[in-house]
Amino acid sequence: MTRPNLQIALDQDSLEDALGIVKQAGPEVDVVEAGTILQLQEGVKAVRCLRHMFPDKIVVSDTKCADAGGTVAKHSKDAGADWMTMICCATIPTMQAAKKELNDLQVELYGDWTWDQAKKWREIGIDQAVYHQSRDALLAGEVWGEKDLSVVKKLIDMGFKVSVTGGLTVDTLKLFKGVPVFTFIAGRAITGQDDPHAAAKALRDEITKYWG
Amino acid sequence: MTRPNLQIALDQDSLEDALGIVKQAGPEVDVVEAGTILQLQEGVKAVRCLRHMFPDKIVVSDTKCADAGGTVAKHSKDAGADWMTMICCATIPTMQAAKKELNDLQVELYGDWTWDQAKKWREIGIDQAVYHQSRDALLAGEVWGEKDLSVVKKLIDMGFKVSVTGGLTVDTLKLFKGVPVFTFIAGRAITGQDDPHAAAKALRDEITKYWG
Numbered sequence: 001m002t003r004p005n006l007q008i009a010l011d012q013d014s015l016e017d018a019l020g021i022v023k024q025a026g027p028e029v030d031v032v033e034a035g036t037i038l039q040l041q042e043g044v045k046a047v048r049c050l051r052h053m054f055p056d057k058i059v060v061s062d063t064k065c066a067d068a069g070g071t072v073a074k075h076s077k078d079a080g081a082d083w084m085t086m087i088c089c090a091t092i093p094t095m096q097a098a099k100k101e102l103n104d105l106q107v108e109l110y111g112d113w114t115w116d117q118a119k120k121w122r123e124i125g126i127d128q129a130v131y132h133q134s135r136d137a138l139l140a141g142e143v144w145g146e147k148d149l150s151v152v153k154k155l156i157d158m159g160f161k162v163s164v165t166g167g168l169t170v171d172t173l174k175l176f177k178g179v180p181v182f183t184f185i186a187g188r189a190i191t192g193q194d195d196p197h198a199a200a201k202a203l204r205d206e207i208t209k210y211w212g
Numbered sequence: 213m214t215r216p217n218l219q220i221a222l223d224q225d226s227l228e229d230a231l232g233i234v235k236q237a238g239p240e241v242d243v244v245e246a247g248t249i250l251q252l253q254e255g256v257k258a259v260r261c262l263r264h265m266f267p268d269k270i271v272v273s274d275t276k277c278a279d280a281g282g283t284v285a286k287h288s289k290d291a292g293a294d295w296m297t298m299i300c301c302a303t304i305p306t307m308q309a310a311k312k313e314l315n316d317l318q319v320e321l322y323g324d325w326t327w328d329q330a331k332k333w334r335e336i337g338i339d340q341a342v343y344h345q346s347r348d349a350l351l352a353g354e355v356w357g358e359k360d361l362s363v364v365k366k367l368i369d370m371g372f373k374v375s376v377t378g379g380l381t382v383d384t385l386k387l388f389k390g391v392p393v394f395t396f397i398a399g400r401a402i403t404g405q406d407d408p409h410a411a412a413k414a415l416r417d418e419i420t421k422y423w424g
Contacts (some may be wrong), residue, residue: 011280011283013283013287028363036278036279036280036284037280037284037287038285039252039255040251040252040255040256040275040284040287041254041255041256041287042255043251043252043253043254043255043257044252044253045255063252064276064278064279064299065319066248066276066278066322067248067276067322067344068223068248068249069251071223071225072248072249072252075225075249075252075253081380087278087299087322088301089274089299089300089301089321089322089323089324089325090322090323091322091323093352094322108278110278110279110299110301110302110303110306111300111301111302111303112301112326113301115326132279139305139309166348167321170316
């Protein structure tokens, strides 16, 4: 089984905070993400900074694009993004318009999406999905469990490369043992720690322990 | 019937372009919106600029927030926004978290939302909805019609103040005659014209003609 990627999600309020953290943790991760909060605060400059700081890593523009797919994707690509996120309730024409500009789209799964929709995303050639425990759902007390795992597995069976995110820690990664997760996305498990480099390394080591 | 508001959606690629346009058109509108494209490009500074330029108008932060509702809403409010948009597939806990920070939320209706969801939004006290012809759907040839109007009317019957948007022009406003639309949102019908002030005034005059 391929070793899952480790992705750092940067959702700081300021570019300065985000760049200070990612300079430390970046060397331990495969993918660096300009999170939605950060982009809404600071703009696409956040993506450009990550591209310049980490020319050899995968850069994600987490726009959660819902409309004007062509424009948003072009902006993300021009800034250096390799991947861009789309919200699951975006229409198929919006996703197609985005895909023409930036091929590697990730559908972010929130709320009441359906398997029929997922089938349509595959049909238009989208091969990445992000299974998301909502931050607010986590705050409301929901946790990772068998229900989540079965959805992740079914998405993988449909041909999606699946990223998982939302409250992941060194302790919860093992819940996914045996599942060919494509990417683990960690936010505060890295960015909220005193030593972001050590925190990223601990996650990386845990991934290696279970996926080799 | 109350006269509907006129809202300008600013979705330029740069703050300079957006501010140049809104300085001209702003005096003719009731509501000024920092669009998603603009905020993703330039950050929340766009909202702050609109607040300072138009202290007496309603300012909208069009984040299409999907997660981290509390944080995104706090940032929008701190920047001076009166209203903020949420994407319809955001979860109820996300909407509730946002509402604690910024009371006047607007749910943006994209894709396959349901009437059951709409009922839940009303139950948590959300009283604004944005009925959206997707830009990409318009590009794909879809047009305003009776189907759209019946949805708008049903939302109004449920107690929503409904904004409508997507390809509106001086010629299409009259399709809504007799419908108590809360706000007409115009983008390129104003921002894409040689004289944005005249374009905004023409829309305003057309609204007055049909709604008094």
